[in-house]
Amino acid sequence: MPKAVLTGGGTAGHVMLNLALIPHLRARGIDVAYIGSRDGLERRLLAAAAADVPYYAVSTGKLRRYFDWQNFKDPFRVAAGVVEAARLLGRLRPDVVFSKGGFVAVPVVLAARLRGLPVVAHESDLTPGLANRIALPFVREVLVTFPETKARLRHPRVRLVGGVVREALLNGRREEGRRLCGFSSPEDRARPGRAKPVLLVTGGSLGARKLNEALRARLDDFLARYAIIHLTGEQGYDPSLRRPGYCQFAFAREELPHLFAAADLAVSRAGANTIFELAALGIPMLLVPLSRAQSRGDQIENARSFERRGLARVLPDEAVTPEALLQAVTALEAEAEAIRRRLLEARDGLIARPEAVADVIAAYAGGPSPD
Structure with a gap:
């Protein structure tokens, strides 16, 4: 039976x-089979979603973009990984390795190259992450999400698959x-127009402290x-905060x-x-990308791409205050129907199903290279 090894981790985005x-x-x-880090989020997510998939852990380095004394140890950790x-690859004998990026993927991709195994990498963001940039010379093919990425990458095989x-x-x-969330009541069901619009606020799997604080500072006005459905992240969850209409x-x-x-x-x-x-769900969105002081700027590029196409509104992280957030959400609501229409019109060109990626991996695992 053909075998594929999947790798990637650090955040939910590198795992899902x-x-x-x-x-x-x-x-x-x-x-x-899956290769990840010893204590990463990927181990927990895999156990919850597909516990029967074998999981193997290797040493990893953090690949920080800032000074930290751990930076001196990380090259040795990567080498050990x-x-x-x-x-592991010698024992598992896979036909292909698929890398979703994140720091854990680097040692696995390098090891696959040493073993002569084909590697397919996937880059979700418009600009490649550090792990994928390091791995790029050792990858057989790169799958990308944004059309702008295809034009920027210097690699002989780049395939646009969409999100x-x-x-x-x-x-x-x-x-x-x-x-x-306790929003549904008999009165709401009897009178659908009576229900308030539902606002989803999310900072991703790690949460977003600034968004959490800005929302809660004007919670009465928002409510x-x-x-409100608030995905807070583990550090932002406040069990003492209980309000009608806030979940x-x-x-x-x-x-x-x-x-x-x-x-x-x-x-x-x-x-x-x-x-x-x-x-994909046609939900009008206000994007608040991480600033360049907090990240490599990938979220800013992602947000600008959607804003240029009229698919989202953007509020820079540096501009976030409780008042600015409330005003920006109110402006989004005023434009919501137009944005929703553009999202639905663009969906076929934006969105891909997992089958599209699985087909590419399967071709490397058991057949000729994809066209």
């Missing part, structure tokens, strides 16, 4: 595509999402206009499709996975 691919690879007769991954969205996310039920989750798993289905508007960081998920 891999999880979505597993059933499609298995449906194509491909055995799957390469040795460990090479041994890959998990099928489960498209099957949420609006009424179930409202019920989970006067909206019912918070530290991290949503099986509830997430229903919560997204319930949303009429969204405020979000601009990580590629989240914005393409919102786009």
Whole structure:
């Protein structure tokens, strides 16, 4: 049986595509294993979603973009990870390695090259992350999400696949999402126009402290206009904050499709996975990308791409105050129908199913290279 090794981790964005691919690879007769870090988020997410997939851990370095004494140790950790991954790959004998990026992917990709194995990499953001830039010379093919990325990458095989969205996310039920949050009442069901619009606020899997604080500082004003679903991240969850019309989750798993289905508007960081998920569902969004002081600027590029096409409004992180956030959401609501229409019109060119990526991996695992 052909075998594929999946790797990637650090944040949920580096893991969720891999999880979505597993059933499609298995449906194509491909055995799957996962290589990640010893204590990363990827181990927990895989255990929750596909506990029967073998998980192997290797040493990793953080690949920081700032000074830290740990930077002196990280090259040795990466080198140890390469040795460990090479041994694992020798034992597992996969036909292909698929890398979703993140620091854990670097030693696995380098080890695959040493073993002579083809590597397919996927880049969600408009500008490649550091891990994918390091891995690029050792990759057989790169799959990208934004058309702008294809023009920027210097690689002989770059394939535009669009934003890959998990099928489960498209099957949420609006009424179930409202019920989970306590927004649905007999009066609302009898008079649909009576219900407030639902505003989803999310900072991604790690949360967004600045968004959390700005929202909560004007919570009364927001609740006067909206019912709020707040995905806070583990550090931002406040169990003492209980208000009618305000529903918070530290991290949503099986509830997430229903919560997204319930949303009429969204405020979000601009990580590629989240914005393409919102786009697939036609949810008008206010994007608040991480600043260059906090990141490499990838979210700014993602947000600008959507803004240029009229698919989102953008509020720079540096401009976030409680008042500015409320004004920006109000402006988004005024434009919501026009943005929703553009999202639905653009959806076929924006969104890909996991099958598209699984087909590429399957071709390397058991057949000729894809055309």
